[in-house]
Amino acid sequence: MKVLVLGAGQLARMMALAGAPLNIVISAYDVNTDTIVHPLTLQKLGTGLSNAIADAEVITAEFEHIPLPILEQCQQSGKFLPGSEAIQAGGDRRLEKALLARCGVASASYLVINNEADFKQAVSELGSPLIFKSALAGYDGKGQWRLKAPGQADAVWQQMADFLAADAKQAIVAEQFIGFNRELSLVGVRAGSGEVNVYPLTENHHVNGVLSVSLARPVNIMLQQQAEQMFAAIADNLNYVGVLAIEFFEVDGKLLVNEIAPRVHNSGHWTQQGADVCQFANHLRAVTGMPLGNTELLRPTLMINILGEDHVPAAILSIAGLHLHWYGKQKRPGRKMGHINLSADSLAELKARFARLIDLLPEAAFPELEQMLGRVSD
């Protein structure tokens, strides 16, 4: 089975590794260089996008910031899953917020800002503090502004005005700032038949807007049920096929959707060791029409991102239950270079292993890990 993935980064790479045992052969479209490459070797495969689309049995995507003409070309092939609408909803915060409203799932109140009048209306209607997010191409904390008090309005608007003036396609979405207790995410998979399997809710810790650590552990059933209902509402509305990730804010036991990602997701990397069938295999199973795989938690697992580093102390590999996942990328400051999965049979054992890992990792490159250490308990 031949699958073309839009995007040639680590998510396509890990799909290739998970797909090979299923006899799924993956090629990847590198949007930056407009070439088709092997997602593992990054060798150019000497074919153009149109030929690759014709040659593939299924087309999918590893990210949502894909030029619209390419999405439309893939959509017209009739092979694109989860399809253009879902990918666009993940890549344009206006569409995303409209989708969430349409599905009736809880989310922060918002207004779309195209000009100063919109901005003033947002400040007046939504109050402060406010958070502003670019409609397009915003991820990992980029393209965000905050208004802590009304007195900052002029200064904040000036930055946003410059941003809007630079790109006619852009807009900004203003949202009420949510004072949340925790950030959680749910990764699940929906088959063409409508069948849905979801992994347990994962608790996430971000540093400077970028995911640092995810923890998958036996879940609070009330929260899991809320999350699953929202997942089903969104996935069914989009007639979604494949893996979908939803990020939530937890506020006093209630979940609000922060954003969705119409793809395999960084907060689901723990499934490679902590679940029976990982998110990459499950995405491929769904889009190629195979039965979905079991998403139960196999053992409590932590995922720690490796950002901007191409080396970690070899000694960490002697910790039982530790698995390194490098992405084979050139080092750049802050770049997602790989991740560590750490598993154990019990939360107590996981905590002990995590403490040992924290001791071995350089703190400058892995800040704030202790904040998650306290969470690893019954």
Added chain:
Amino acid sequence: MKVLVLGAGQLARMMALAGAPLNIVISAYDVNTDTIVHPLTLQKLGTGLSNAIADAEVITAEFEHIPLPILEQCQQSGKFLPGSEAIQAGGDRRLEKALLARCGVASASYLVINNEADFKQAVSELGSPLIFKSALAGYDGKGQWRLKAPGQADAVWQQMADFLAADAKQAIVAEQFIGFNRELSLVGVRAGSGEVNVYPLTENHHVNGVLSVSLARPVNIMLQQQAEQMFAAIADNLNYVGVLAIEFFEVDGKLLVNEIAPRVHNSGHWTQQGADVCQFANHLRAVTGMPLGNTELLRPTLMINILGEDHVPAAILSIAGLHLHWYGKQKRPGRKMGHINLSADSLAELKARFARLIDLLPEAAFPELEQMLGRVSD
């Protein structure tokens, strides 16, 4: 880290899949075509063996039937692990039996046969029944003869005489036939430091001389200790680095070594789902000098070979704990095309899943599975 693997079959492929997350890039030497290929895509990499040896930081092997000049060339590079002596001991039954005798590990009594006088001596000294195995290139039950009673001696010798006449390098090893209770194997890994980690003993069921099913489950400690002592004796004698597999006959609670394989082994494929760190990752960790990985049993796991088939019913993928591993090979009768790993948290649950799997698989292509079903119990 660049690793060159001698051999470009499924074992090199699975090393490549396990190595990528460790940033280990694998190229493979296809002995049949004398070309260097990528073990996953099988694309030719446009370099010759000498350049590949020069380019690699470590050289290892996925099989033991490698022409001696190539072994010597690799050995001279100073990068070859586990090294020429170990590979030759696995590929020449004369050297293997001498190694076992030197290490003082129990094994069937044997004599080397080069001519009719040797044959007569073997029948006279070792008695009958006897099993005869070609010294070179014998695997999966090929190159074997049996003498059930002395009256068959002339007929059996005639076949062996023809075989010996055809190849001056060949010899035949005569062994006492062992009436065993079970076939077991131990896969373990030894680091350059001498540190050894072994997986639990695996019970194997062969059909027509080819491995059909392996079962990894909590082990009998007495048997495990015997096996580990033999493993250490052999691995230390060879100053072995990497994964080594030892096949045993169990006779009334005692183990006799049948043969060794100086490489990752079919009876260790269950480690991909049933152990914390799989045999492929552990082999690569050892030969590249990384810390060895945990070899504890994670959960009881069965491995079922897929022989001569390039298709299985998709419905088997809906069994929890089931993982398909295709090798991407062209279909040929009897060829190892892939394997199924089946895991569960308990032996009772594993048995239930196995029974469901047996119902779904075509019996003609998967014979004698029921014989292992009875073994899956406490």
